[in-house]
Every structure is written in C-alpha cells, then in structure tokens.
Amino acid sequence: MSKKPKLLWLQSLTCNGNSHSFFNHSDLFSILSHFELIHFPLIDTKYTLEDVLNKRVNCDILIIEGSIKHGLEKCGVDIATLIDYYANEAKYIITAGTCATFGGMFKEYDSDNINGFAFDRDKAIDNFSKFRKKLISLPGCPIHPKWLSYVLLMIANKKNIPLDDKNRPQELYSITVHTGCVRNEYFEWKIDTHGFGHKEGCSFYENGCQGPFTRGSCNKILWNDVSSKTIIGTPCFGCTEPDFPKERLFFTKTNMGIPQKMPLEVPKRAYLTITGVAKSFNIKRLERKLIEYNNDN
Amino acid sequence: MIIKKLIEKVEGEANLSFEFKDGKISNVDIIFNIYRGIEEILKGKPTRDALVITPRVCGICNHAHLIASVRAIEDGLKNNSLEFTLTQKAKDIREFTLACELIQNHIKWLYLTIYPYLERLLKIERSDNHTLKASYIANTITKAMAIFAGQWPHSSYAVVGGVTCDPTYLDTIQSLSHIEDAIRFYEKVVIGMNLDDYLAIESISNLDKLGGDFAKLLYLLGKNEFAKIGKSFDRFISFSDSHISKKAKSIITTVSAVELKFVKEYKQKDSFAKGVKYKNRYFEVGPLARAMINKEPIVKSLHKKYKDATLTRVYARVHEVALLLKQTKEILQNLDVTQESCVLDSKIDINNITGIGTVEAARGSLIHKLEVENSLIKSYDIITPTQWNLSNNAVAAKAMIGLDSEDIASFVFRTFDVCSVCTTH
Numbered sequence: 001m002s003k004k005p006k007l008l009w010l011q012s013l014t015c016n017g018n019s020h021s022f023f024n025h026s027d028l029f030s031i032l033s034h035f036e037l038i039h040f041p042l043i044d045t046k047y048t049l050e051d052v053l054n055k056r057v058n059c060d061i062l063i064i065e066g067s068i069k070h071g072l073e074k075c076g077v078d079i080a081t082l083i084d085y086y087a088n089e090a091k092y093i094i095t096a097g098t099c100a101t102f103g104g105m106f107k108e109y110d111s112d113n114i115n116g117f118a119f120d121r122d123k124a125i126d127n128f129s130k131f132r133k134k135l136i137s138l139p140g141c142p143i144h145p146k147w148l149s150y151v152l153l154m155i156a157n158k159k160n161i162p163l164d165d166k167n168r169p170q171e172l173y174s175i176t177v178h179t180g181c182v183r184n185e186y187f188e189w190k191i192d193t194h195g196f197g198h199k200e201g202c203s204f205y206e207n208g209c210q211g212p213f214t215r216g217s218c219n220k221i222l223w224n225d226v227s228s229k230t231i232i233g234t235p236c237f238g239c240t241e242p243d244f245p246k247e248r249l250f251f252t253k254t255n256m257g258i259p260q261k262m263p264l265e266v267p268k269r270a271y272l273t274i275t276g277v278a279k280s281f282n283i284k285r286l287e288r289k290l291i292e293y294n295n296d297n
Numbered sequence: 298m299i300i301k302k303l304i305e306k307v308e309g310e311a312n313l314s315f316e317f318k319d320g321k322i323s324n325v326d327i328i329f330n331i332y333r334g335i336e337e338i339l340k341g342k343p344t345r346d347a348l349v350i351t352p353r354v355c356g357i358c359n360h361a362h363l364i365a366s367v368r369a370i371e372d373g374l375k376n377n378s379l380e381f382t383l384t385q386k387a388k389d390i391r392e393f394t395l396a397c398e399l400i401q402n403h404i405k406w407l408y409l410t411i412y413p414y415l416e417r418l419l420k421i422e423r424s425d426n427h428t429l430k431a432s433y434i435a436n437t438i439t440k441a442m443a444i445f446a447g448q449w450p451h452s453s454y455a456v457v458g459g460v461t462c463d464p465t466y467l468d469t470i471q472s473l474s475h476i477e478d479a480i481r482f483y484e485k486v487v488i489g490m491n492l493d494d495y496l497a498i499e500s501i502s503n504l505d506k507l508g509g510d511f512a513k514l515l516y517l518l519g520k521n522e523f524a525k526i527g528k529s530f531d532r533f534i535s536f537s538d539s540h541i542s543k544k545a546k547s548i549i550t551t552v553s554a555v556e557l558k559f560v561k562e563y564k565q566k567d568s569f570a571k572g573v574k575y576k577n578r579y580f581e582v583g584p585l586a587r588a589m590i591n592k593e594p595i596v597k598s599l600h601k602k603y604k605d606a607t608l609t610r611v612y613a614r615v616h617e618v619a620l621l622l623k624q625t626k627e628i629l630q631n632l633d634v635t636q637e638s639c640v641l642d643s644k645i646d647i648n649n650i651t652g653i654g655t656v657e658a659a660r661g662s663l664i665h666k667l668e669v670e671n672s673l674i675k676s677y678d679i680i681t682p683t684q685w686n687l688s689n690n691a692v693a694a695k696a697m698i699g700l701d702s703e704d705i706a707s708f709v710f711r712t713f714d715v716c717s718v719c720t721t722h
Contacts, residue, residue, distance in 0.1 A: 011309070013331065013333060014309075014356070014718070015333075015353050015354060015355055015356045015359070015718050016308050016309065016355070016356030016357060016718055017353065017355075017356030017359065017450045017451055018356070019356060020356040020357055020435075020450050021356075021450055023431075023432060023435055024435050024436050024439050024449070025436070026436050028432050028436075029429060029432070041305075041306060042306065042405070042409055042431075043409070043428050044306070044409070044413045044428070048305065049303060049305040049306075049310065050303060072331070073330070074310060074330075074331075075303055075312070105338070105350065105353045106333045106334075106338075106353075108338040109333060109334035109335075109337055109338050110334070141353070141451060142356070142450055142451055195639060195642060195643040196456050196458075196459065196460075196461045196638065196639040196643050197387075197459050197460060197461060197462070197463050197637060197638025197639035198463050198638070199463045199465070206643070206644075207643060218448075223443055223447065223448035223449075224436075224439045224440050224442070224443035224448060224449060225440055226440050226443050226444050226471070227443045227444055227446075227447050227448065228447055228448060229447040229448060229452070229453075229454070230447075231447065232444075232445065232446070232447040232454055232461060232462035232464075233454075233461035233462055233463060234447050234452070234453055234454045234461045234462075237349050237453070239451075245346070245349060245350065247342060247343055247346060248343050248345075248346065249343075249345065249346050249348075249349050249453075250345045250346075250348075250456070250643065251644075291465065293634065293635040294635065
C-alpha cells in the first residue's frame, strides 16, 4: 500500500480551465510523484468517476474546481453534498480557481444559488468557519499551475503555509500582479500605452489594467513559463479577486484623468502628488518607440 | 433493453443511454446536464467584456471562443459601415495562436482519450507514457502560444481591430524554438518520419512508410473493424476560411457553398444542449469535415476506401496536427513584426451592431452571434461544434447505431472528441 497522500480532484460547475492549466505544468510528473492520484479530470487512474460519486474512494487532499451550485447533480449525486463528504474526510482542502474560491464567473448566472466553497464573493460563509483550519484558497481564473504545485509540494514536505485572512498563501498573494510587470518603468513615470498593440506604455491609465490593486504573482511566476497578460499589453482583469468579473474590463474609470481605483493601499493624495511630479518631466526616451525596425544601419 | 453509461474525461461528462433491439443498438440518447448560462451572463454586459467572458465557456478551446467573439464584434462594426482591415501581422498572430490551441487539443485527445480507451477496450497492455506525451506537447505548444497571447488558458489578447501584443523578433525566434520542439516530437513519436515526407504522402498505398504511435493506432483500428464501423451521414460542413478549411459543405464528395442564414438551432428534450441543423439536415464538423472540404489527398484516399468510418475520422484528426505544425512554423518564419498590431482606436464606440463570428475550433466550426443595443449586449448566441456532432439523432448517434456493444459504441463516440462543457455552455 502506498503511503503517499491521496489526491482527489473534484469538479463542480466549471469550464475545466483549472485542470488544463495545471496539466500545462512543466514539472507535472515530478509533482504528482509525491501523491497517489485518486481522480483528476484529464488523467486516467485506477478509479472511475462513478467510484468517486459513490464514495468508494478516500482522500487526504481534496482539490475543488468550479463554483458550488445548490442542486447540481451528476448521475443523481448531489455535488455539493459529495464535496462536503470528502471535505470532512480530507486533511487539506484546496479551492482551485476563483469559481471554487469566491463563486467567480458562473455566479453571475444565478447569484443566489452559486457560491465559492467557503466564500460568497468576499464574504465568508458557513464552510469557512467549519473548514478554515484545513482550507487553502487559490483564486485565479484559471489557477496558475505553479501556485497549485507550490501548495501541493509544501503539503508533501510537511511545511506550514503562511495564509492571509481569506486563507490565501501569503507567498503567492501578498504582492500584486503589478509586481514584476515589464511595463513598470512606464507606470513609474505615468506614461499611458495609447491604445492596444504597443510594447511601450502602461495599461493602468486607460486600458483598464487592474494589476496595481489585484493580488497575485502572475508577473513573478510567469504564465506558461514565458509571459503574462500585462507583459503582452492585455490589461489585468483582476481574476484572482472576489469581485471578478467586474464590468467594462478594457477601460479605466477615471476622475479628472486619474484612475478612480488606487494601487493597493496607496492613498489618493500620495498618488496625485507623485503623478503631478512624474508627468512634469516629459522624459523623451519613454515617449519614443523602443525599437526602430526601419532604420537602415 | 436500455443500457446507460457515464462517459467521463470528455471535458466534463456525458450520459449515454443505449437502446438495444435484437442485440444491436437501435437508438442512443446523449444527455449533457450541466448548464452554466454563459449566454445569459453576457446579456446586458458592455460589448468588449465578451472577450473576457466567452473564453470561460471552455478550458480546452477557450482561445477559439475568444477569436469567434472578436470576429463577431468586428463583423458587427463592418455591418455598420466602419471600414477597417486588420494588418497581415494581426491576422497571422491570431491564426498562429489558434493553430497552437488546435495542436494541443488533438494531441491530448490522441493520448488522453483515444489510446487509453482503445487499450482498455481491446484488453491489451497499457502504456504509462501516454500522459507524459500529452503533457510534453501541451506544455511546449502553450509556451509558443503564450509568448503572443500572454497565457493559456483564458487569454483575451485579441481585441477589436487586432491584437494587444507587439512582439519582437526575440519573441518570434523563441516561439519558433518551441514549435520546432513540437515538430520534433511529432516526427519522432507520432508519425515516426520526417514531417515534409509525411505531408507528401497522398495515397493509402504509401502509408507503409508511416511509423510511430500513429501507425500503431491505425493497425489496431484496422485489425478491430474500426475501418468498417462508425459511418455516419457522410455530409460535412465548415463555416470559416482558414489554412485547414474553407467555408463550404461536402456532400458525397461534392463541395459547394454555404450560407450562415440556413443554420438553425432547436431545443432538445431532457438535455441542456441545443441541436443544430443546416437546411434541416445534420452535418458533421471537425477535422474530417475540413479535410473533405479542403480535398486533403490522403484523407480523400482513405475516404474513398473506408468512407466516413471511425478509422478515417481518427486519421483526419491526427493528420491535421501535421498541417497545423507546418503552418505555425511558416507563420513565425514570415511574420513581419514591423506592422501595426491593432488598427482601431481602443475607445471607438460599439453602440448598435449585429455581427457573426466564425472560427474553426479543434472540434469543428464555432459560431458566435451577437446583437448590441445602446452599447450593451442584447443577445449572444453560441453554436459549438459539438452541437453539430453530438445532438440526438445527429452525426455521432448515427455512427453508433447498429453496433452490438455499448463499449465499442462509447469508443466510437469518443473519436468525435467530445466536449461536454462547450456543448451546454
């Protein structure tokens, strides 16, 4: 008999994006080698989904993907009740993705009946007090594969994971998506990107980038090991936050030309002062194209 | 007699209910029962938000939804006489990332669905390496793609008028290395021969050169009657022009034009998935449909001998990977990074439009239709490829009727590359 922790991945109301995101992990097999995989939506194991639905398996770590919808059934089995059953049995519960954590995108359809496992948006619900000692929240739409592997390997190595007030790992969510963005120089000097499709400029001022007030390490631990939304000029949509998705995602709401929502915990006065000073310098290098492909030398 | 089966690991689950008469399947009901209401969620949202919402229809073909969505909005703007043309660069980058998504999809299907279930069905020795192979390609190809799209899954980098990225040659060269890795894998592991030599094969008589997992798969399928079973309507359709397809239909190998206005959805009893027909007839979509419409020589050669049997259908999907790999390499080698990435102002109003966007997704034609009134989405309609193939009485059902075992039928069902989350959305 294997003494490795038993890993069970259960899906509720989901697009499968978290499963596929995790499957992209470059070290998938070395990570999985620490566990006995009971069920994962993409990988064949010795158990079938029917075994899982009929409570014929055990688990030490429960990973939940998707929002919890009351009354949702698979083959006559109530999924919320089934998740509750395995949650009671597990030593650790990981809510993988914003849907499982806060309700996410699909909560928009039927807000009263669809929630995260332990949160209704930013509000803790019963499961939070019931399971808080073994709960780890991993919001993100989808989860970053390396955020999940960090949590799994910390568990496998019997290490304590420092968590914040929503049980998110501090090592992943104490910084913002802005941290490490390659456009930071443009943010420092308050230079907009002027539309889409430019290497130059920051997307915070006009294009709706939520990086400065969204918790997550997308620009510290890159996506697919190579890039991120903000690097390639797509705004951060705040997909790790309890209120994802907000509206008008490609526009920055402004007040007299200044973004309405400030970088996390930055007072508006401080921001305005810095902005005024930074903008007054008109730095030519940052106003120019970075690369001139058409010069002849 | 009725036998019910839960089909799992098909991007969610499907419930099949087989009705047997005289030992043979006489009817199959295909039931998908998880509904997320994406079209409802889109109602009342600002138009551009669709580019963030629609990818969440599906974890494996999210990118196809993004491209269909941006095309629908662009079509609507053009219908309102806004004149603009995407740069070749923006078009190429979109085609590139789309092709990458198809490649990971087809390879995952080959190694995570087809091989494991065929081995189980035939009770032959099972290989542990399938998952490893699928993981290698998924990882490699999504790297190549994320250099342009920022991430996979759930990128929203295609915006109205182009793309948000402005790549350098540093980016294209790095991406090309990943594509070359994927090509090397396909050559060494999947086809056991050089890609260009493989693509030069035009008839079954030259298929003896084929090696690798593909040759082994064809051998197993041929030996076990899959060259004879799984036949369906032999009618194919595609709604998007691309490297691998044309907007057309193929009936008894005659290719002719199609018009979107003849596509009609209808409600199905006991299922959240809607059915869809063209001029009141069922059509197959997907790699086999694209190859038949595009008159791909080797697929036509197989079709001539085996018609639309399971073997031909499986062949077309693995073969399409070769076409896509060659396409991705050529796009990167020729990409002119000096052109504009996006030709439209990011703030242009999208007030009152009606538009349709089509794209060839891994499983076939994907159609997005939207109506915008006073800058908000009034209605949004998504017709997914699996609705064409997997509705009751439609293509997959017909392919299973007449078989004498629900296990064999379930395998035939899987060869359509089922996507449960897309079907219901």
